[in-house]
Amino acid sequence: MFASLKDKLLNSKPLMDFLNKHSWLGKTVNKIAINQTVNSARARPHPWSTVHDYVSWVSLTDKKWSARHLPADRRERALPDPLALTALFNRDGQPQRMSKKSTCLFPAFAQYLTDGFIRTRMPSASAGETDQVRLQNTSNHQIDLCTLYGRTQEQTAALRVKSEAKGQKGCLKFQRLKGEEFSPYLYDMEGNFTDPEFTLLDPPLGIGKIQDAEQKARIFAVGGDRVNSAPQVTMINTLFLREHNRLAGEIENNHPRWDDERVFQTARNIVIVLFIKIVVEDYINHISPIEFNMMADPSVVWNAKWNKPNWITTEFSLLYRWHSLIPENIEWMGTHFSPAQAFMNNKPLVDNGLRQGMLDMSKQATAELGSFNTADFLLGVEKQAIEQGRLVNLAPYNDYRAYVSLSKKKNFNEVSSNPKIVEFLKNHYTSVDDIDFYIGLFAEDREKNSPLPELILRFVAIDAFSQALTNPLFSKHVFNESTFSTVGWKAIKNTSTLADILKRHYDDTDDNEFIGMTQKSWHPE
Secondary structure, three states, X not given: OOHHHHHHOOOOHHHHHXXXXXXXXXXXXXXXXXXXXXXXXXXXXXXXXXXXXXXXHXXXXXXXXXXXXOOOOOOOOOOOOHHHHHHHOEOOOOOOOEEEEEEOHHHHHHHHHHOOOOOEOOOOOOOOOOHHHXXXXXXOOOOOOHHHHOOXXXXXXXXXXXXXXXXXXXXXXXXXXXOXXXXXXXXXXXXXXXXXXXXHOOOOOOHHHOOOHHHHOOOEOXXXXXXXXXXXXXXXXXXXXXXXXXXXXXXXXXXXXXXXXXXXXXXXXXXXXXXXXHHHHHHHHHHOOOOOOOOOOOHHHHOOOOOOOOOOEHHHHHHOOOHHHOOOOEEEOOEEEOHHHHOOOOHHHHHHOHHXXXXXXXXXXXXXXXXXXXXXXXXXXXXXXXXXXXXXXXXXXXXXXXXXXXXXXXXXXXXXXXXXXXXXXXXXXXXHHHOOHHHHHHHOOEOOOOOOEHHHHHHHHHHXXXXXXXXXXXXXXXXXXXXXXXXXXXXXXXXXXXXXXXXXXXXXXOOOXXXXXXXXXXXXX
8 A cells, every 4th residue: 555655755753753743744745645546546537347358348347347447357267176176265263363453443444434335236036137147336435334324315304304304304303212212113112113115115135134122123224234234333323323423403493484395415415425424534544554644635536647536346345355353252331242143133232322332342353364263154255255256256466456547466375474375276276377356365464553454555555546536526626615514614624533433422531431442452563
């Protein structure tokens, strides 16, 4: 990430401290770093999509197909069986390695972020669909918080209070449980929808696996079909639900003549921008190996050549499958939950509350991303990811390194410093140039001072900046106080982290309470 700039300029802690303290110079370095990172790959629009192997009007315009960074690769290569390659992720009875930098808040936010725009279509057996539908997606191709607001206008309307009554203008539907604000429940104890409008929402992914009536009745009515997948993901959505409704109340107080529609749309604009700021200034700064604080500065993109409409790529949907980050156990207020116990189980969040959940996730180390470290129950998902890469005919790993301006690996020993990984690659591939994209991503060593390996880090940085900062709300003639109101403009200026938002909702927040993606005790290597 920012490779040449980091090597030439940002390897001095005193210099980075100086840049972080002096915003006028920091903004200049921020602009240089972001442009250098995004320009290490080709700017959109991409010539290809998953609809077919050649350029056509459909491949350039129909966004139900995923875009491609590189064209389909149909060269004849003797590739290993995906099941055999799954062994690269198998711990084989060894203890799970834990991250030295990241807390459990990091994967919770990463999942919530990516579930909003990486939306590969899943085949429906009842509809007679085959794996070919995985070439398509159901994404809006924006960081738009559809996880909170829904993918469509109809879904958004179903989630809104829609009232001109004082104190309700612009609000999202909510309920109070144990004195705290949460989304409404989607189902009652009989399994019926609690609100007829909720039939418009996407069914929660995996709901068919839930047989317990009480557990099903704790599923929340939300915008995203993956939000209820784990309580720590629901937790992030709950935070933004509360912030939306808090802002709606403040906007109504400051603009009593505004109707419900304007209050809602203004609050929604603000929350999306707050979310994007957190993506850059909390999440990206966490994964960055340098100590320079990146800024979500909209002016960076206003005249950039990469300021192009978003279109999610098939490669991006694969490189974000960070299954090995998920710990075998997560603690909620002293009680340990395995991933199977936490699946679609909102009880820990409701019982312990939002703040306690954020504190609990921030005090636990997550697992380390990489080979031989995936929880056993997710090994089947790793196999599906390898098969997904074959289905869309992705180019090999080394081709993608060259594409993002990284040097190609000349032999297996250069891919990893771990002899066990090198031996695995030698046993399964004839040449380093044959390594599958997905396998290469996770065979690499973790980048120093980052939770991510080099190629994943580069791709995440490229796509994070080019997806986030090209959002329409960040455009030159939109990003101003009149768009967001005085209330919203103040919130935008005062938000960089998830902790910033949480503290606005608790009057008794202790300054010693730690909320963060980076472990409190972490120091650079």
